Structure formats: structure tokens, C-alpha cells
């Protein structure tokens with residue numbers, strides 16, 4: 001069933017998920033705790049629809065915690081609590097009538113360590129999110145989604161002849177792109193990526209960056225990276241997180257990526273992007 005056109009794929013996505021579009025995501029005064037310990041303090045960030053936002057900053061300043069709050073994974077940690085609001089296209093994802101599964105479908109997450117279901121076939125990995133989202137698709141619809149999602153994740157050519165083989169048999173870089181395809185299969189409005197290339201070879205890193213580039217405008221992307229060149233290459237805006245001397249993490253500065261690298265407003269941003277700490 002190869003050769004699915006882009007239009008045919010968009011039609012199937014519209015049937016299953018309604019009109020797809022990039023979502024505007026707003027974090028409004030997010031404070032986060034683990035037990036008594038405050039790890040983020042009133043963090044606000046406007047992630048505009050269709051743009052790529054890079055999150056940078058030293059280890060331990062709360063970037064991963066912030067991402068988990070953006071798709072309701074933080075609340076799965078027993079000691080974790082939070083204050084503030086996250087709005088997707090204006091609606092509070094923590095609102096009383098909002099469901100976790102809706103947040104998860106609309107806001108996908110990619111981790112540093114690829115986590116496909118290793119024993120499951122490549123095909124089944126890609127469509128694994130449908131059931132969790134409560135979406136019933138026919139075999140034909142799934143075929144289209146699998147091909148389109150693997151193409152979007154820049155891995156189709158490498159796996160099209162072995163879709164029935166286990167996801168765990170792929171290389172690390174391929175597994176990561178399989179995970180991206182799995183996220184894209186449910187037509188998310190936002191994709192959160194937590195150091196997605198830190199464990200990848202240069203070729204897979206380039207493919208992931210190509211994927212980010214090709215999703216621009218269609219999916220809102222938030223990417224945590226320790227690679228300043230990568231932030232520079234892929235993002236429209238960059239937010240610099242910092243937690244100094246045991247204080248909770250805050251955003252020191254957020255703005256146009258190019259401007260922030262050329263003329264940071266805060267001396268701490270200057271030092272960080274220039275590798276001083």
C-alpha cells in the first residue's frame with residue numbers, strides 16, 4: 001500500500017481526528033513541587049502555534065519537569081504537585097472537564113531515551129496510540145496513518161519492507177524516529193521533545209531535525225536541548241531556564257533565538273550560550 005498521497009493521508013486524519021492544526025500552548029505562572037521542595041517558580045511561557053520553541057539551561061533547572069507539566073505527566077509522580085495553568089488553544093488542560101487522554105493525544109512527548117514497545121511490530125508501534133486515544137480506525141485507515149507518519153518522521157524508506165518486525169530490532173536512532181511516528185499518528189497539535197537527539201548518531205540527529213523543520217507550521221514544537229547549535233538551527237524562539245544555588249527554576253530570558261544568541265539581554269544568558277557554565 002505504498003504511495004499514499006499527502007492529500008489522502010490528510011483526509012484520513014480529518015475523518016479520525018477532525019480538522020488538525022498546530023496548537024497555541026500557554027504556560028501561565030507554573031510553580032512545581034516534589035514534596036516540600038519547589039523546583040519551578042511562577043514560570044510563564046507562550047509557545048505560539050506552529051512555531052518551534054527551544055528550552056535551554058543547565059541540568060536540574062526544571063526543564064523536564066516543565067515539559068511533563070505541559071502534557072499532564074507530572075501528576076503521575078506521587079510526590080509531585082503544581083500551581084498555575086496550562087492552556088491549549090485557550091482551554092485549561094487541567095480544567096475540571098478536561099481528560100488526561102485528550103491532553104495526551106493533543107500534546108505528544110518524545111524522550112531522550114527512545115521507548116518503542118520492543119516486542120511489538122513496527123506497524124503496531126505506530127498505531128499504538130490510537131486505542132489509548134479511544135480512536136477506532138479501519139485497517140485501511142491504519143495503513144495510511146502508518147505510512148504517512150513514518151514518512152513524516154523520515155524513517156519510511158528504512159522500514160517499509162519490514163513493518164511486521166519488532167520495533168526493538170531497530171537502531172537507537174531509528175527507534176527514536178519510530179517514537180516520533182507513533183506520536184504523529186494521532187495528529188497532535190503540540191509535540192514536546194526532551195533532549196530527543198542526545199543519544200543519537202549524527203545521521204539520525206539530522207533526520208530528526210529535518211522532521212522538526214518539515215512539521216513547522218503544522219505542529220507546535222517544544223524541544224529541550226543542550227546543543228546550542230541545534231537550538232540555533234531548529235527554533236524560532238528560545239527560553240533560558242536557570243535554578244541558581246538551590247533556588248527553584250525560572251525563565252531568565254525568552255525571545256527570538258537569533259537575537260538571543262547574538263545579543264542576550266541577561267549576562268547569565270550570555271555566559272550560558274557561550275559555554276561559560
Ligand code: ADP
Pocket residue numbers: 034039057058059060061062063064065066077079
Ligand atoms: P532538568 O530537566 O532541567 O535537568 P528536572 O526537571 O529533571 O531538570 O529536575 C528539576 C529538579 O527536580 C531537580 O532538582 C531534580 O532533582 C528534581 N526532580 C526531578 N524529578 C524528580 C522526582 N521524580 N522526584 C523528586 N525530585 C525530582
Ligand code: MG
Pocket residue numbers: 063064065194
Ligand atoms: Mg531533563
